[in-house]
Structure formats: structure tokens, C-alpha cells
Amino acid sequence: MTINEVQDELVEDFAFYSDWMEKYEYIIQLGKELPLIEEQYKQEQYIIKGCQSKVWLYPELKDGKLYFSADSDAIITKGLVSLMVKVLSGHSPKEILETDLYFIDQIGLKDHLSPTRANGLLSMVKQMKLYAMALQTK
């Protein structure tokens, strides 16, 4: 699937949930599907700054595609990371860099993207794109 196909699928999934509680329960559920970062990479250098909870994110380039694994000590944050990883992982750095993440707005999580929010979703997106940029030339 392309990045946009994944985004569209998530938008469709979230459309099922009208109630905020169901939406958050789904986010928590998604957190359980997150490809977990290996313990050895749970180090300072893989921590994303700007989160009230801890987030570790590890990038790996395989056959020209960028894969992410991650973890967080807060489960809502973990769900949000999982969303981002679902959308961006397994694509070329070029695709990742060029992606417009419209799904965040469409599933009603836009307020989580504000730079003042403590969950650091914005820092997460930035970091993923930075990794894509750094690994693009390799």
C-alpha cells in the first residue's frame, strides 16, 4: 500500500468511532500493534525530545525502504506513535519526505499536532522526516 492508501484506510477506520472514548480506545489498541524497538536501542540518542512521556524511535533502512520501531511509557502516546509508524514505515525516504500527513486532521487529532502539546506528536513527525532526510542519500 502507498502512504496515502494507509492514511485513507485509517481515516475510514476512525470514521466508525463517533465517541471520543471509542476513538481513544482504538488509539490504545493501535499502540499494541506497534513494532517495538529493541531494548538495546532504548537509549538517550533515540529519545524524542518534547514529550511529557518518553518516546523512543529507531530507524532502519532495508532495501531502500525506511522502517521504524518505537516505544513509549505512556499508552496513548504509544498509540499515536503507532499511527505514525503505520503510515510512514516501509516506504522510501523520498516518499516519506514528500508525504502530506492529512489523515491527522481528518481523524480529529489535529490538536495533538500543536507544538504546545506535551505529547510531542509534532516532534515525532519531524524526527521521522529528519531520519528520512539523513538516510535518503545512503
Next chain:
Amino acid sequence: MKTFDIHKVRADFPLLKREVNGKPLVYLDNGATTQKPQSVIDAIIHYYSDMNSNVHRGVHYLSQISTDAFEVTRRKVKDFINAEEEVEVIITKGTTDSINLVAQCYGKAFIGEGDEIIISAMEHHSNIVPWQMLCDEKGCVLKVIPMNERGMLDMDVYAKLFSDRTKIVSVTYVSNALGTINPVEEIISVAHKHDVPVLLDAAQAVQHIAVDVQKLDVDFLVFSGHKMYAPTGVGVLYGKAKWLNVMPPYQGGGDMIKDVSFEKTTYNELPFKFEAGTPNIEAGICLAAAIDYINEIGIDNIKTYEDELLAYATAKLGEIEGVRIVGTADKKSSVLSFVVDGVHPYDIGVILDKQGIAVRTGHHCAQPIMDQFEIPGTVRASLAMYNTKEDVDAFIAGLERALNMLR
């Protein structure tokens, strides 16, 4: 004695009527800032509608009335904390500003290399970092009063921290993260036996507890307006005149001078020596309205009411499985900080917010406390005089709902 009518008090705060996320607001983040009563909001409007003008300068009418109103605040603050003289009340930007002023000015005059400053293990960052900055600059040393697992200071160790190099003790009256009310009388009397002055951070105290600086015999006392129902951007530094007179000015500029020439500048007298530049006039003037409001309700009535509410909330919270209250000192004020086994405070905060319940999560600008308890942070519900048992019930129900989702 006046009686405390919670329905009347609540009705005085218009913001409390609003909804958040489609639910009636339950505001339990009063340790961060309080909502404002209508009388304070009216005072703000009155200031800009009828009297806006710069203070301490013009001879014109508006400048005179705004200067007078600003000085009324100083007098009311003096009475509120029972200072001996008005000139001992310096109007600042807030608690942080007040502490930085003392660290810089007292530090410049009295602290040198190898000297020692005593703080406590439960300080807000704003009562740690200004002293660390001074230590970096001067080569002085920070000594820390430890606390036990209940969040109470070890007074035996405190007494032993003094040496002939100790220059100041700077501690919090009430801990913002734990709610502990420290034994400030004892802290002061021990320090005075060593001829060491004491600064009390009363940012979490003045809105809950009657404070009498003369009775305490405290040397410096600092607090913020916005945590005591006044606007943001104004705070107070109380200092004994004997200290303020011998401290050099903080910032240079207008208002703090007597004469300026390129050869020499002479400084103004107290309190203006420490009030360089145009202050936050609106907030300064409206602080008086907040003090009037507190006086009208009666600080002792507020304390009795809030203590009862805290006891109620503590008991209710204790009934929830897996909850651990962080900070269980004998004497506490208005703060309920807690963690839940296996659940991150941030997650709890998000789900409470979705239910219209405002709490704070995180380290509360007191990271050393979190390190001591080996937790990433806490959820903090902090009470004000307008909170009710219904607020507490809604919070407990919201918390149970959150925990059902999160564990």
C-alpha cells in the same frame, strides 16, 4: 465571624460556568493558576476604561489616579501579609522574578566564593535555578535539606547543614508538587540562631493560609498574583527594610533612579529602587481587588473549607485500587499528587481532559522530587476555594473511567 457560602463563592467566578469538551468544567489545576472572580475582571475593565496611564511620572490627572491605585495595592499587600512598612513591599512580575531579584541582589552584596546557600529537596525549579546560577557565577555552594518518603523535611539534618559560611536559607512554605506545609517557624528560628536570613516561597501559601511576616519574623517572602485570584504578570517581594536597604538595585532603568548623569547615577529609595521600568500596571492595580476578595471571604474560612475538601478528596482517592498518593505529610494544603500503578500520568491527564476535568500531569517543575520518588511525574489535582465535593466526585468518577480504559 463571616460564614463561607460555597454557592455564592462559585457564582463569583464566571469561567467556572463554561463547558470543556462538551462537559461541565471541573477545574482542579489551581496550583498552576486560579480563575478570577468577577470583581477582579471588573477591576481590569475599569482600569482600561477609566484610568489607564503610566504610574509614578506625570502630574496629569490620570497618571495620578493610576499611581494612587497602584500604591493602594502596595498598602493592601502590606496589610495582607502584615508587613511593618509599605516600602518593604516590592511589586514584581511574579514569584520567579522575586526570587531572582533576591538571588542576584542579596547575592551580589553578601555571597562570595565558598559561601553556602540552603534550599530544600522539594523546591520548585524557580527556587533552585536562580541559586544555581548564582553558585556558577560566585563559586558558592548549594546545600539541600532532604525529605522523607512522606514528603516531610528532615529538620535534624537541616539544623546540621549550617556552617559559618551559610548566607541564606531559601525554602518553600507549601510544596507545589506535594502539598506539604513546611514547619516554617522552626526553619526561621533555627536559621536566625545562626544569624542567617530566610526567604520563603509562599506562592502556594498566601491563597490558602494566613501569613503574617512579622509574626514569622521572615526576612523575605515572595508570591504571585495569578495563583491568588489576581491577573498574571504581577507578584510580590516582601523584604525586611534592613535587608532591602543594603542590597544593590536589580535592574537599571526608569523609576529606580533619583538622579542620572553620565558621570554618576543615584538610586531611588525603597521600594522604587527595585522597580525599574513601567510595571504591569493593570495587574498591579487589580491585585488589590483579589486581596479584597480574599479578605471578604476570610482567609481562615478559606483554609477551613479547603482543608475539609482536601480530606474528603484524599479519602475518596485512597479508595481507588492502585492509587498511591505522593506527599502524605502531616500538614498539607490543597494539593493531591498521585500515581497509579502501571499507568502513566500523561495518559490519565488526557482522558480526564476529554471529560472536562483539568488537572496537571508531569513533574510540576520539581524534577528532583520525581527523581527521589523514582517516578516520571504525577497527576496533580489542586484545589481552590471555589471547588466543591461535586468537583471531587466528578474527578473521582472520571479517574475511574480513565483507569478502566488504561489498565
